[in-house]
């Protein structure tokens with residue numbers, strides 16, 4: 150699987166005359182089996198980008214290639230694309246509608262025209278993967294907690310067995326414990342199922358720890374693209390567009406700026422502490 | 434996709450007509466519509482038409498926006514015109530089977546068509562220059578006297594403005610839900626009628642759930658701020674007549690007098 154964007158622009162409201170450039174000249178290649186984080190301020194175009202990736206919206210200009218094929222070309226199946234590039238929307242309330250959790254998850258695979266047996270098996274497995282216990286299978290989705298709803302929504306897309314899982318702000322509105330749970334779940338899916346994960350967030354802290362590659366968006370433009378350590382080097386630029394580097398990395402950079410030769414590659418507090426300890430040991 | 438739909442047809446502007454008090458505009462339009470039924474000679478349309486053109490020019494709304502309002506009733510217009518044209522008894526000019534073109538028919542056809550057109554474009558000028566919220570305000574005020582008979586005027590006006598406020602929100606939500614379900618392979622576009630109706634369920638359920646939740650939250654928020662209906666309630670921005678509004682009423686009277694005088698003296 151690879152998704153390639155070439156000179157992609159997206160403008161809202163072209164027909165009504167109130168034009169709003171949501172994406173400006175995006176060039177980007179997403180590879181197989183990557184964990185990518187897309188970070189940017191509210192309104193920077195992240196959601197728009199995710200909807201272009203699975204063909205829900207059409208670029209105003211430019212091309213999107215899925216495995217080298219133009220997704221706007223005649224004969225390219227949008228339905229198949231939406232299965233392969235599974236998109237989980239920000240609010241699970243926007244998709245949960247069935248009378249029970251299991252039935253809701255079955256909606257996706259059923260639309261693929263699979264046999265009953267296959268539908269049930271996939272849904273069951275997907276719910277198991279996201280950690281929804283058996284007692285909850287027959288509960289109405291509306292009765293679940295926020296974190297559980299999110300996980301059911303993810304299972305609903307996962308049951309379609311996508312090659313890449315795209316999630317739009319899956320941690321918004323959750324408490325810290327719920328956030329960690331979802332992020333750990335994504336990491337597990339990425340490692341165990343070998344699927345690509347594209348995680349959209351407005352919080353650098355969320356993304357930093359799990360993503361192997363970070364894309365930074367600002368006002369419709371892709372401003373940075375690279376491994377976390379590389380992206381965090383642009384601390385000042387990030388601050389200018391209203392994004393913070395993770396606190397641990399920040400401390401390391403501040404220490405380095407004050408003349409201590411610490412290793413700045415530390416995203417988690419544990420790594421940062423280790424780096425500082427190493428530095429102190431070298432000094433003495 | 435669904436966002437392209439605009440509700441109402443307000444044309445943003447800063448003109449004199451936009452600034453007039455909505456009560457004057459509602460009364461004016463009502464008077465104007467009734468006046469269209471109060472004369473028997475075509476010359477009346479000259480006066481009514483000129484008055485319309487005057488207001489249109491003052492409002493700075495492009496003519497094509499006004500014409501747009503006619504599109505939905507184009508069929509009705511042609512139908513009534515044809516009916517009047519071909520089946521009015523009188524002095525025959527041309528005859529073909531049951532079709533009977535008469536002098537009276539031509540006259541009546543022109544008369545009906547002009548009246549219908551002015552009715553529509555006259556009232557669309559009101560909605561083009563007045564926001565839905567101003568309209569509800571004016572409605573509440575003008576229907577005020579009925580409160581005495583126990584009519585829930587304030588409550589109805591409040592419901593109308595809340596409904597108007599929610600339309601764009603629900604449209605946006607519909608768009609998002611549709612996309613979320615399409616991502617799971619839902620199909621809203623193909624199949625026969627029954628199929629399509631059934632395919633709407635994944636869209637309608639979340640939409641209703643969310644609408645009820647929003648309504649509930651709004652009710653709590655209103656309750657928390659001690660809202661308890663219209664009695665004794667004052668407005669943040671009460672409607673207030675300015676001198677231009679009194680002049681407006683004056684112009685309306687002048688129009689009526691002119692219409693009466695002209696249609697009584699010139700019998701064309």
Ligand SMILES: Nc1ncnc2c1ncn2[C@@H]1O[C@H](COP(=O)(O)OP(=O)(O)O)[C@@H](O)[C@H]1O
Pocket residue numbers: 161162169170171189190191192193194195196197198436
């Ligand atoms: N349906 C829409 N119609 C018009 N403008 C929109 C629409 N959706 C988003 N926008 C605008 O496009 C820009 C990018 O929005 P979005 O992709 O939602 O950003 P993000 O997800 O990063 O917050 C914003 O300025 C937003 O106001």
Ligand SMILES: [Mg+2]
Pocket residue numbers: 192195196197317
């Ligand atoms: Mg967004």
